[in-house]
Amino acid sequence: MLLCPGAATSRWLGFGAGVVDTLGVRLISVDRPGLGASTPAPGRTFADFAEDVRQLLDLRGLARPAVVGNSQGAPFALACAVAGAAAALAVVSGADEVAAPEFAGALPTELRGLVDTTAADPVGAERIFARFDAEAMWDMVTRGSPEVDRAVYLDPGFAAAYRRALREGFAQGAAGYARDTVLAMGRWPFDLAAITVPVDVWYGGQDASHSPDNGATLAARIPGAVRHLVPEAGGALLWTHAEPILRTLIGRPPS
Numbered sequence: 001m002l003l004c005p006g007a008a009t010s011r012w013l014g015f016g017a018g019v020v021d022t023l024g025v026r027l028i029s030v031d032r033p034g035l036g037a038s039t040p041a042p043g044r045t046f047a048d049f050a051e052d053v054r055q056l057l058d059l060r061g062l063a064r065p066a067v068v069g070n071s072q073g074a075p076f077a078l079a080c081a082v083a084g085a086a087a088a089l090a091v092v093s094g095a096d097e098v099a100a101p102e103f104a105g106a107l108p109t110e111l112r113g114l115v116d117t118t119a120a121d122p123v124g125a126e127r128i129f130a131r132f133d134a135e136a137m138w139d140m141v142t143r144g145s146p147e148v149d150r151a152v153y154l155d156p157g158f159a160a161a162y163r164r165a166l167r168e169g170f171a172q173g174a175a176g177y178a179r180d181t182v183l184a185m186g187r188w189p190f191d192l193a194a195i196t197v198p199v200d201v202w203y204g205g206q207d208a209s210h211s212p213d214n215g216a217t218l219a220a221r222i223p224g225a226v227r228h229l230v231p232e233a234g235g236a237l238l239w240t241h242a243e244p245i246l247r248t249l250i251g252r253p254p255s
Helices: 015-024 046-060 070-082 109-120 122-129 134-143 147-155 156-169 175-185 216-221 244-250
Strands: 003-006 066-070 088-092 199-204 226-230
Touching: 015 244, 046 070, 046 109, 066 070, 066 175, 066 244, 070 088, 070 175, 088 244, 109 122, 109 156, 109 175, 122 175, 134 147, 134 156, 199 216, 199 244
Parallel strands: 003 066, 066 088, 088 199, 199 226
Antiparallel strands: none
C-alpha cells in the first residue's frame, strides 16, 4: 500500500501503525520532490509525480499498489489512479479541487482570494506559500482545527511525531510545499472520470477545511466511487479511523 502524505509532512509520519501490522499491510510512503529527503524538482507537475511512482514500483519490483491520499496528498494520489499506477484508492480527508467552478460561491473569503491569486499568478502564489515553515504549519493546523482534531494533534505522542514530520518536510526549505500547494489549489489537469479502479472517499463531518461539501462533489465525479461520511470525526480521520479505512481498501477487488 502506497501513502501520499498530507501537506509538508515527510514519509515518516505514516498512520495506523498497529492496524497496519495486524492486517499484514506493507505501507510505503514517499516524500514528494523537495520534501523530506526527496530531490527538488522545480516546476514539477502531477503527471511527473505519477511517473515517479511508476518508476519506484518498477525499480523495487512492486506490484501495482493500493494507494491512500491524505489531505494535500489526495490530488497526487488521484493523479496516480488516473495514470494507472494504483490498484485501488482511498481519499482520506482529501484536499478538494477548490478551484472547480462548482465551489466558486462556497469558499471562505480568504481561501477564495488564494484560489484567485493562484489562478492569476501561480508564480507569485508559489512565493507566498514559500513563506511557510514547520512552526507556521503547526500553528495553522492546530489553531484552525475543531476540538475533535485538536485532541488528536495535541496528544503528546502524536504531536511529537507530527512535528518531526513537519521539520523533515521543510528540511530543504519551503519550495516543495509551495509547489504542492499551487498544484493542489489550481485546476487539476487530469480527468477524474477516467479513473477505472475502486475508489473510497472518506471525510469527517466536523472537517470544515478540506472540502466545501465533505467530498460529495468529488465522489460524484469519480465513476463508482463510494463516499463515507463519519459524522463525529474531523480531519484527523486517517488516524482516528485507520482500521475501517484499511479494511475497506484491502477488500476492494483490483480492476
